[in-house]
Amino acid sequence: MLTAIETKIPDQLLQQAQDMVNEGWMINIDTLIIEAVRRYVESHQQILTERFIREDIEWGLHGKD
Amino acid sequence: MAKTNTIVIADAGPIIHLDELDSLALLAGFEKVIIPETVCHEVQQHRPFALSHPKIKFIRQRADSFSAQVNALIPIYTLHSGEQEALHLCCEVSNSLLLTDDTAARLAAKSLNIAVHGTLGVLLRAIRQQLLSKSQVIDLLQSIPSQTTLHIRPSLLQEVIAEVIKMK
Numbered sequence: 120m121l122t123a124i125e126t127k128i129p130d131q132l133l134q135q136a137q138d139m140v141n142e143g144w145m146i147n148i149d150t151l152i153i154e155a156v157r158r159y160v161e162s163h164q165q166i167l168t169e170r171f172i173r174e175d176i177e178w179g180l181h182g183k184d
Numbered sequence: 185m186a187k188t189n190t191i192v193i194a195d196a197g198p199i200i201h202l203d204e205l206d207s208l209a210l211l212a213g214f215e216k217v218i219i220p221e222t223v224c225h226e227v228q229q230h231r232p233f234a235l236s237h238p239k240i241k242f243i244r245q246r247a248d249s250f251s252a253q254v255n256a257l258i259p260i261y262t263l264h265s266g267e268q269e270a271l272h273l274c275c276e277v278s279n280s281l282l283l284t285d286d287t288a289a290r291l292a293a294k295s296l297n298i299a300v301h302g303t304l305g306v307l308l309r310a311i312r313q314q315l316l317s318k319s320q321v322i323d324l325l326q327s328i329p330s331q332t333t334l335h336i337r338p339s340l341l342q343e344v345i346a347e348v349i350k351m352k
Contacts, residue, residue: 131229158262161262162261162262162286162287162288164287165337167287167290167291168287169337169340171287171290171302172302172304172336172340172344174301174305175301175302175304175305175308176304176305176308176344176347178301178305178308178309179301179304179305179306179307179308179309179311179312180308180309180311180312180347180348180351181312182305182309182312184188184189184190184281
């Protein structure tokens with residue numbers, strides 16, 4: 120199932136995405152955006168992001184260097 | 185300000201976020217700050233003047249060699265070109281610290297035993313290094329949602345601020 124959403128995107132970023140589509144890297148802009156969101160969600164799992172932020176707190180406040 | 189001998193190799197995120205907070209000078213406390221060529225291009229697209237900061241000499245550098253270990257991790261973590269080059273450079277440069285806010289790049293760095301931290305770490309370190317006061321850092325932390333493109337859950341940001349407040 121697919122749901123249509125409306126959002127705003129910076130012109131330059133949209134142009135870069137459109138260029139990739141025009142050059143044949145993606146079938147269309149919809150596919151490119153789905154792929155971008157999928158990759159972001161996969162690589163930014165909340166539990167990991169939080170763990171890394173807690174490591175930053177420890178290093179920042181109590182580290183050696 | 186006493187410099188540490190740590191050599192920073194920066195991904196685009198922390199450079200952009202520190203510039204958004206007008207806090208790039210905090211990087212002056214490191215021995216060197218290396219910006220991979222690919223990262224330079226990315227930063228210049230978003231923050232054209234960030235790399236011309238008067239207090240920091242950013243060293244633009246390309247990776248001379250390409251680590252097979254890094255190459256193996258690229259598809260696993262879908263690393264971008266800037267992250268790839270930064271990791272290759274970390275493998276070349278001893279005593280390096282990768283600065284990145286990207287979770288996937290941090291995971292890749294950890295699997296290569298590369299020291300890695302992000303923008304928040306640099307801000308908090310400024311208190312320990314006596315570069316900024318606690319209240320200055322709290323002000324910066326509070327301005328993250330409105331002034332930067334660094335995304336952090338509000339309640340977690342409040343936890344970070346609470347940690348700073350309770351720090352002796």
